[in-house]
Amino acid sequence: MGRLIALFGLIAFAAAAAEAAAPVPAPAARVASLGLCTDELALLLAEPGQLVSISFLGHERRETPLARKARGLHSNDGKFSSVAHLKPDLVITGGVVNRFARELAERTGTRVIDVPPPMTLDDLRRNIRTVAAALGHPARAEALIGWMDARLGAVPDSPRAALMIVAGGLTPDVHSIAAELLSHAGIRQMVTPSRRVTLEGLIAAPPPLLILSHYRASQFSLPQDWLGTAKRISGRTASVDGRLWSCPGPLAAADVARLRAETRP
Template sequence: MAAAGFALAVASPVHGDAPARVVSMNLCTDQLAMMLAAPGQLVSVSAIARDPLSSVMHEAAAGYPVNHGGAEEIFLLRPDLVLAGVWSDPVTVAMLRGLGIEVAQLEVADSLEDIPERVMEVAALLGREAEGQALIGRFETDLAVLAGSPEGPRAAFYYPNGYTLGTGSLSHDMLTHAGFTHIVEELGRDASGRVALELLVLAAPDLVIGSEPYAGASRSEEILRHPALGTLVSGAAGMTSGPDWVCGTPHVTGALADLAAVRAGIEAGE
């Protein structure tokens, strides 16, 4: 699979003005940092980085101490730089900055075009620009290979609480890059949000993309057990959006490869 090419960086050591001790407190910055950091440069990742349902790099994350996003525990790690997301806890971010620690907050990637920019942001922060350019080169090569011809099979996302994804999302861009037609456009929806099960059934997509349920029970998942949805899915292809869908990193090529395989099966009548 294409994503297998994105291994941990083990090349040149930290040098110059690059930070020697980096802490990541966000799942997506965790992954970018693990792919780009020099040996010993990344000293902690967020606890969710070890969750196999959320993190495509959960095995690699097992090799790092974890943090839970608390200002006190991060301060005690003596970081030169903290990587966070724009939606990270503002109180934690403010406390760390008040203590004189540099905190870099990365924007969310809303499209495939955003991913190289996020890679180079982290690469520049870590003093690993050459590694960032190499990672982008591999990503863009794989992205070109995995592009599907447009107006292919019709597909929909359907998650707990009847939630679906709109046109302004990374998942939409991934789906259409793989050559699928996202039926949310037929429904006239630009933003992500809830969609009535009746509308989904009437639209009759060729592919329904769901998520892997967590252990335990949730009322939000009850709609996913509705007989009408079961009938729809039994007549269409189905797949889950796994951890390689979660963050805008080069690992999305794994999801694109899965989409290509599903599309091939639909078009072959399998």
């Protein structure tokens, strides 16, 4: 939590300095975010009092490390109808999942920005800038991106092969943003058939490094003895905070830095 407080302070300081030098247009005063991924960006970039509602997932500590910062905010169900009475002057949606909410908000004349889930780190940087600009704080975007990139660092040469497993025995695609994040930790995500891991497959070809994503342990959908066997046959195991990878955002950079330090040869 201390790291998050320091991050908020850095973003606020950079924004205040930049906005004093070059004032920006008046920001939206009543902002509603309708999805977890946009909740996190809004919580990181908005001024206190600027947000009036975030999704119910943004209030859950099991879902996001920013849940404490959401205290006191209205909780919505991802539909525009659940925030219309708050009279937001900006609604932030998150791609296809919020399509109908976006269309309804636009019909009422409410300003909407759509921020699809990022497929790459460049997409993520673009999303950060989009949200910050809509909130009226473009300097905060550059401060947050600078913080993120400093922790990501350069992609190391000669990455180590590893296999990340998320809920249900699934693995991230080798071309996904998760794989790109892993590359900054010096790790190359291994290819798996159908992006699904079986115990038989692990026994036949155990990965040199097994990375488990801890996110909603009750939903991992794999027997504990299965996981125990997987750990024993792998050359080495590591874990990540699944909350930071289910909605890949800037906070995942800190997990990448930790993973890089913990898995050095």
